[in-house]
Amino acid sequence: MKYVDEFRDPRLIRQAADEVRRLARPDRHYRIMEVCGGHTHAIYRFGLEGLLPGNVELIHGPGCPVCVLPMGRTDDGLALAELPGVVFTAFGDVMRVPGTKGSPLEHKARGAEIRMVYSPLDALKLAQGHPGKHVVFFAIGFETTAPSTALTLLKARQLGLGNFSVFCNHVTIIPAIRAILDSPDMRLDAFVGPGHVSTVIGCRPYEFIAQDYGKPIVVSGFEPLDVLQSLVMILRQLADGRSEVENQYARVVPWEGNLPALRALEEVFELRPYFEWRGLGFISQSALKLRDEFAEWDSERRFDVPGIRVTDPKAAQCGEVLKGVLKPPQCKLFGTECTPERPVGALMVSSEGACAAYYHYVHRMAAAGSLEG
Amino acid sequence: MCLAIPGKVIDFVAETPQLAVVEVSGVKRQVNVDLLRDEPLGPGDWVLIHVGFAMSRISAAAAEEQMRMLSMMGEDLQAMEEIEGYQFGQDPS
Numbered sequence: 001m002k003y004v005d006e007f008r009d010p011r012l013i014r015q016a017a018d019e020v021r022r023l024a025r026p027d028r029h030y031r032i033m034e035v036c037g038g039h040t041h042a043i044y045r046f047g048l049e050g051l052l053p054g055n056v057e058l059i060h061g062p063g064c065p066v067c068v069l070p071m072g073r074t075d076d077g078l079a080l081a082e083l084p085g086v087v088f089t090a091f092g093d094v095m096r097v098p099g100t101k102g103s104p105l106e107h108k109a110r111g112a113e114i115r116m117v118y119s120p121l122d123a124l125k126l127a128q129g130h131p132g133k134h135v136v137f138f139a140i141g142f143e144t145t146a147p148s149t150a151l152t153l154l155k156a157r158q159l160g161l162g163n164f165s166v167f168c169n170h171v172t173i174i175p176a177i178r179a180i181l182d183s184p185d186m187r188l189d190a191f192v193g194p195g196h197v198s199t200v201i202g203c204r205p206y207e208f209i210a211q212d213y214g215k216p217i218v219v220s221g222f223e224p225l226d227v228l229q230s231l232v233m234i235l236r237q238l239a240d241g242r243s244e245v246e247n248q249y250a251r252v253v254p255w256e257g258n259l260p261a262l263r264a265l266e267e268v269f270e271l272r273p274y275f276e277w278r279g280l281g282f283i284s285q286s287a288l289k290l291r292d293e294f295a296e297w298d299s300e301r302r303f304d305v306p307g308i309r310v311t312d313p314k315a316a317q318c319g320e321v322l323k324g325v326l327k328p329p330q331c332k333l334f335g336t337e338c339t340p341e342r343p344v345g346a347l348m349v350s351s352e353g354a355c356a357a358y359y360h361y362v363h364r365m366a367a368a369g370s371l372e373g
Numbered sequence: 374m375c376l377a378i379p380g381k382v383i384d385f386v387a388e389t390p391q392l393a394v395v396e397v398s399g400v401k402r403q404v405n406v407d408l409l410r411d412e413p414l415g416p417g418d419w420v421l422i423h424v425g426f427a428m429s430r431i432s433a434a435a436a437e438e439q440m441r442m443l444s445m446m447g448e449d450l451q452a453m454e455e456i457e458g459y460q461f462g463q464d465p466s
């Protein structure tokens with residue numbers, strides 16, 4: 001209960017936590033996956049696990065885009081960065097992701113032309129301002145960011161901009177959830193659904209989870225109270241024997257999603273037949289690539305991308321952690337060879353990655369506590 | 374990239390109506406509002422911004438909540454850095 005007092009409405013938090021405890025049957029163990037890395041971050045940041053009874057277990061899902069990107073894709077992107085005349089651009093989250101020969105930031109220190117951008121439109125603007133260079137944008141993210149890349153590509157085409165292309169690593173959340181549901185070592189009771197992805201795709205695409213797999217899913221906001229309320233909604237469904245899609249985050253997420261965003265995705269992208277997810281392996285129709293009409297702006301078609309495949313170090317257990325089979329500190333490298341300062345796996349890079357979140361809020365606090373004591 | 378930043382629409386950019394000037398904690402920047410073209414959007418409305426694009430219209434109360442949420446998560450500085458970092462609506466320097 002150490003964080004409760006700093007919440008906006010501690011009384012409501014306690015009520016919701018009590019309700020979770022009341023609804024969780026003592027003779028049952030509940031395994032609930034929060035799909036989105038933003039939730040993982042919030043859960044550790046606010047110590048929410050400490051408010052739950054021991055038989056309600058939260059499993060951290062695959063919803064952190066940099067965490068599920070295979071190292072080979074980073075290497076491929078960095079191979080583009082080494083081509084003469086190319087300026088490689090990426091979001092800040094990508095800059096520290098380790099490739100085989102170091103992160104984009106380390107490549108930059110060694111002289112590669114690498115620029116951090118906050119928006120794909122900034123990469124486009126850079127291309128407009130440097131006609132003698134070719135700007136590659138390393139696109140990454142779920143449906144939350146993919147429409148932004150789509151609109152940027154539409155603008156590039158409208159401008160007839162010849163010195164800009166996108167190295168597309170966008171992935172889609174639904175096939176990943178399906179892969180997890182089909183995975184033999186996964187035993188889940190319900191899902192906390194992603195918040196911001198759902199502003200784009202809406203709630204309908206989750207219906208198969210409830211209908212075909214009989215599992216509740218509640219799309220949730222990110223505040224401590226949101227997450228607890230979503231857990232209450234899930235446990236109520238389980239108590240009633242229902243499995244439905246519910247929207248706890250209706251103040252932001254429209255049931256139908258964002259139609260212009262979906263139209264832009266449809267116009268610019270098509271599904272790849274398959275794509276590799278770090279830790280989850282190849283998942284069919286789980287990632288986006290540019291349609292033929294946009295071939296001119298597709299880095300993978302304009303350049304010789306090496307198509308590097310790297311297997312993660314044997315001792316790294318990112319896959320097991322991603323699937324929720326292991327908790328972060330159960331990985332042999334956790335906190336020793338793998339730390340946020342020197343990450344081995346991507347789960348340690350982003351603050352949304354389960355290992356980094358655990359490291360910052362649980363491991364370090366515990367270490368500080370033992371130093372004080 | 375996964376940050377959702379609440380901003381208040383101040384004005385639209387005359388020549389490019391898909392761009393709007395939004396204000397986040399006193400900082401004004403242009404963001405792309407093309408994805409909200411299906412709904413009425415005007416000065417005074419609040420939006421949630423991802424990587425330079427307004428992705429949803431929200432109430433003033435939800436915007437305030439989101440800002441507090443970012444500061445509770447220790448991500449408010451990062452959010453301001455992102456907003457200040459958007460270059461596409463700035464004059465070339």
Ligand code: SF4
Nearest residue numbers: 316318331338345355
């Ligand atoms: S501690 Fe590092 S190597 Fe181990 S699972 Fe986490 S990110 Fe992967």
